[in-house]
Amino acid sequence: MIKILAFAGSGRKDSVNKKVVAIAAKGAREAGAEVTIVNLEDFDMPIFNEDLEAQQGMPVAAQAFKELMISHDGFLISSPEYNSSYSSLFKNAIDWASRKTGDEANMAAYRGKVAAIMGASPGALGGMRVLVVLRMLMENLGTMVLPNQKAVGGAFAMFDGNGNINDVKTEKALKSLGKELVETLTKLKA
Numbered sequence: 117m118i119k120i121l122a123f124a125g126s127g128r129k130d131s132v133n134k135k136v137v138a139i140a141a142k143g144a145r146e147a148g149a150e151v152t153i154v155n156l157e158d159f160d161m162p163i164f165n166e167d168l169e170a171q172q173g174m175p176v177a178a179q180a181f182k183e184l185m186i187s188h189d190g191f192l193i194s195s196p197e198y199n200s201s202y203s204s205l206f207k208n209a210i211d212w213a214s215r216k217t218g219d220e221a222n223m224a225a226y227r228g229k230v231a232a233i234m235g236a237s238p239g240a241l242g243g244m245r246v247l248v249v250l251r252m253l254m255e256n257l258g259t260m261v262l263p264n265q266k267a268v269g270g271a272f273a274m275f276d277g278n279g280n281i282n283d284v285k286t287e288k289a290l291k292s293l294g295k296e297l298v299e300t301l302t303k304l305k306a
């Protein structure tokens with residue numbers, strides 16, 4: 117079975133990116149994948165510093181996140197746009213997960229994986245600019261990123277307090293992205 121790890125680049129309790137990635141995850145599950153949704157703020161890791169790494173090794177939470185990435189075939193990522201780029205929460209987790217600790221292959225969390233990327237913002241463009249740098253980052257690390265992506269603009273008006281979406285077109289596009297990730301991974305694994 118295809119295994120997908122889904123997460124948002126925001127730690128905010130009411131994050132629209134968490135809501136967006138949950139819809140894509142639903143699409144992936146409906147397409148037959150096993151999806152693990154995690155909250156990055158549950159992985160308590162310090163800001164990456166090579167001195168700290170040399171003295172204390174990899175923090176337990178960073179190791180746990182890296183192992184989750186390694187044990188899944190692909191990723192659903194929804195990123196907030198902070199000053200036209202990704203959040204420090206997201207980049208910090210990505211940096212820790214790029215560090216080799218055991219006898220795993222180099223960049224085992226990234227190489228050979230496939231990702232579908234999304235962004236959500238209250239602004240009209242929906243974080244379109246973050247998708248450019250997010251795609252570049254993941255591909256530089258060895259993860260193939262699907263050509264299709266989704267920027268969700270006006271996101272604050274789109275969800276109720278329970279994360280239900282009121283925009284049928286956006287819901288369809290997000291679920292379809294999740295499904296496309298499963299279909300691509302299925303072909304690659306065949």
Ligand SMILES: Cc1cc2nc3c(=O)[nH]c(=O)nc-3n(C[C@H](O)[C@H](O)[C@H](O)COP(=O)(O)O)c2cc1C
Nearest residue numbers: 126128131132133196197198199200237238239243
């Ligand atoms: C430091 C900071 C920078 C931001 N920069 C942008 C930006 O460049 N473009 C944008 O559309 N929204 C920007 N925003 C607004 C975010 O899109 C908004 O806070 C969004 O809700 C964050 O996603 P979340 O709901 O998943 O936490 C910024 C917010 C913060 C806190």
